Amino acid sequence: MRALRLLEWKSEPRLVEVPDPEPGPGQVVIRIGGAGACHSDLHLMHEFGDGVVPWAPPFTLGHENAGWVHALGAGVGHLEVGQPVAVYGPWGCGVCARCLMGLETYCEDPASAPVAGGGGGLGLDGGMAEYMLVPSSRLLLALPDGLDPLHAAPLTDAALTPYHAIRRSWPKLTPGSHAVVIGVGGLGHMAVQILRATTAARIVAVDARPEALTLATEYGADAVVQAGAAAAEEIRAATGGRGADVVLDLVGSDETLALGAVVARQMGDLTVVGIAGGTLPVSFFSVPYEVSIQTTYWGSRPELAEVLDLGARGLLVPRVTTVGLEGAVDAYRSLAEGKVDGRIVVVPGS
CATH class of the missing domain: 3.90.180.10 (Medium-chain alcohol dehydrogenases, catalytic domain)
Known part of the structure; x- marks a missing residue:
């Protein structure tokens, strides 16, 4: 064969x-x-x-x-x-x-x-x-x-991996909460659908490609944000100024990890799924209070x-x-x- x-x-x-x-x-x-x-x-x-x-x-x-x-x-x-x-x-x-x-x-x-x-x-x-x-x-x-x-x-x-990451954060994805999906590729477009199907969270999708943001909208994102210098401010606006209760980083670069830390809400989850090799310095004042940062695999x-x-x-x-x-x-x-x-x-x- x-x-x-x-x-x-x-x-x-x-x-x-x-x-x-x-x-x-x-x-x-x-x-x-x-x-x-x-x-x-x-x-x-x-x-x-x-x-x-x-x-x-x-x-x-x-x-x-x-x-x-x-x-x-x-x-x-x-x-x-x-x-x-x-x-x-x-x-x-x-x-x-x-x-x-x-x-x-x-x-x-x-x-x-x-x-x-x-x-x-x-x-x-x-x-x-x-x-x-x-x-x-x-x-x-x-x-x-x-x-x-x-x-x-x-x-x-492509679905199981974000599903596992989202499932472990279900208690924080209640009505009135916000979830941010960074990277709307093979896993990200499934993450948007999983959030829509299994939670009451409002969904904000982030990507550099306009076609990816269009795809996110088709699959149920409540707001989309173009990656770039203004992304953090736009995400804050989309979450009513509070930040995201759950951030799913499907990329995992230095830039996306930094963005996730900036837009996470106090007591939220920042889950790193992507393996782009970035790092995130963590100290007492570098992330919002009680933000949990974790990696998941499959x-x-x-x-x-x-x-x-x-x-x-x-x-x-x-x-x-x-x-x-x-x-x-x-x-x-x-x-x-x-x-x-x-x-x-x-x-x-x-």
Whole structure:
């Protein structure tokens, strides 16, 4: 079969022929119906090197996947061939306290995981291929009626990641509150929808691109702000001068972190999701009183089930552009150049 593989650090991926995977005991092979192209893949291609993460190329890209069960290994009894499924992307040991809670992102025994700190498309073969081997059936969730693999794929990361960040701040997103979304890209356009579907907060979206702000408005933002020197003042005005109860930084640069700290309301949350590598100096007087600053990584299996339910009900609708495997490299170039609205989904065989 054909697969888009990263063969070495700091290189472009290549489309190559590899053997079709075969499932062992407890394993499942799925036929890929969609694999999302994530901005974090660009970090893998151009910035990572030996020692940055505890795994290395070669591997097939694509950590945001959905498709249909193709083959079952011995002992897998709750799935059927042809059944549509989504892949839970982070793969932990499956038995530590965090994994038993479904938080395999925070596995406490990564040495016993299929790949330490990673998953399919992150150290092991992912979904940018015709077929994908999933090492345990627990990592597959059946798609609810009304949701197809093409639109489910981006929900497994582009929606799950902001959903986890927003869910932990639900107590602060009450009527009369304000949430600021910085960066309306693949994750940000989902964050706006998640806030609209699950909270009563007024939503302010921030981005440098006019087309991204238009997208945010289409998906339910109450106000949009052009990134730049006047952004903090405009956000303050949009929040009635009080600041944001919750700031979601989907970029994570020095500039966006500084903006988030300036516009956060006292006792609010500033959650850093983006991995642009920025830093935020924190001292007693550098942020408003009792502002909680945290990072999050992906989300849990139970949360993915909730996200898929929202998708099936039409409350989360990713903006999708599809390409075949042959167009995946060019798609990543467009992503790097900031020319993508929503999410590019690779559909093998299309």
